[in-house]
Amino acid sequence: MGTKSEAPWHTPVVESLRAGPGTRVSELDTNGTPGFEGDKALAERLLVERGAALSDLQGKLFANGRIGDPRSVLLILQGMDTAGKGGMVRHVIGHVDPQGVDHTAFGVPTAEEKRHHFLWRIVKALPRGGQLGVFDRSHYEDVLVARVRSLVPENVWRRRYDEINQFESEITATGTTLVKVAMFVSLDEQKKRLSERLERRDKYWKYDPSDVSERALWPQYQEAYQDMLDKTNTENAPWYVIPCDRKWYSRIAVTELLIDVFERLDLDWPDPTFDIEVEKRRLAKA
Amino acid sequence: MGTKSEAPWHTPVVESLRAGPGTRVSELDTNGTPGFEGDKALAERLLVERGAALSDLQGKLFANGRIGDPRSVLLILQGMDTAGKGGMVRHVIGHVDPQGVDHTAFGVPTAEEKRHHFLWRIVKALPRGGQLGVFDRSHYEDVLVARVRSLVPENVWRRRYDEINQFESEITATGTTLVKVAMFVSLDEQKKRLSERLERRDKYWKYDPSDVSERALWPQYQEAYQDMLDKTNTENAPWYVIPCDRKWYSRIAVTELLIDVFERLDLDWPDPTFDIEVEKRRLAKA
16 A cells, blocks of 8 residues: 555555554554544455455565565564454464464463573564564563563563664664554453353363453553553654454554555565576476 | 265375375376366365365364464475475465464575484474474485485485484374375476476576476486385375376365364364353453
8 A cells, every 4th residue: 555545545554553652552442443444344355455465565575585685574463362463363464375474472481481581582583584474472571561460670671661672673774674563452342352252162262361360450551551652662663553443454454554564675576596598498408 | 074085086185195005206197186076176166165174173273282282283295396385385374374384494404404413403393282384395305305415425314214203203192293295296397387487577586596407316306205205104104195287186185185184183172271150250340
């Protein structure tokens, strides 16, 4: 979609969803569909078509990666439970050739991970050139749950914002384009989604009793998300704020965000690294 | 499909493609469609439907993995250049939720990899419980190109067959089901596919001049593939031999193979690890 708007979008997502000084987590309309003028049916049809466009663009990045282009794209999905991170991977990233996707889900840190700096496990999972990396949760857990649950002393999590900015500035400088997506659902919508997990045999495994306990800490989480957005929303690694009560909106919105990022990479198919006519003659005789 | 045949299959792939003492690499009909009675159009329609079935099955494995089930499935794709390994990943594995896929492409070993035992990089890439691992090339390179190109002395590659059998017997014993797929195209079909890479701007990057040089070693490769099939076709980690001149056949065939393997795991949605009624009451109040 680029930066100019095209139907059914009246405003490109890179503009309407970009976090800014005025972004207030506590006042977000999580049920909104910023910039979009269509309905669910249109969004779902569009997702197929735009998913294919995303896949084509990633194919070009992959091809360039194979001949040594160091560039990569890294989608960071951050959000409370039930915000739809898993569904985003399945229904958006699922359109892309698995060869070009490097997906990592970060859970509660293991004993070994706890013995290292919080960025240790992150660095190990960074995408190589040509890849679309996807982080389901990320180093931002270390200024969210780590803060709200006091897993580390305040002076430790407080300095992490600067460490993260420094880290992200280094990886963007070496060719990784970050797409940082903060996904928000309302408390009511979360209750509905958690209830569903208690009603369906194919969803029990997604239910974690501790998710209910976290609901009591909603205001503290909102504050932590607000600080995250305020302190790490840099020019090179901006945050996008996605209303997620309507899954069909959040999915098409993130698809458009990714397409926009890929288009700015101005990718083309790589030139041959060999003499085509020479190779045709070699092949004819082989 | 299980082990009984259903239209349009007159024989299940697990039977018709299973390597055996009579398998002769030099006599394979790479243009064949063993067991299948349909045409290309039917195969392509089927792929959508059966891809969705595969995805559902993998979803159950993933769910069980999340509650500690150590089982995984590992698809090993081995074949000469242009056999269609990449397309297999894109068009078969592409149906599966990226969260449940762990894909690794093994290239020429790096300097670091060369300093280690040949299984070092393989072990690091094994899928965790709940995952469908996919190896595009594998440890079998170490008895194929390593043998044909004399990258190591004969006594080294000769003992690798036993090492591989021992290794595979260990990983299958700890819960990984191996699906070993040997993909074969004819020399003529390979020439056609290499030519195409020299004709299309979007395919140049796939062309490697060394692929042409390897064609002169075709008989040696056939011998190496034959030995690989003869020496590592074990009960727990059998080989399947896939004719790949027709991509539509190879893709639906591997899809059916995977479905068969998943069905034998006899997966169900996991039981809840909590008291549903207690949680409903907690959630109502939260």
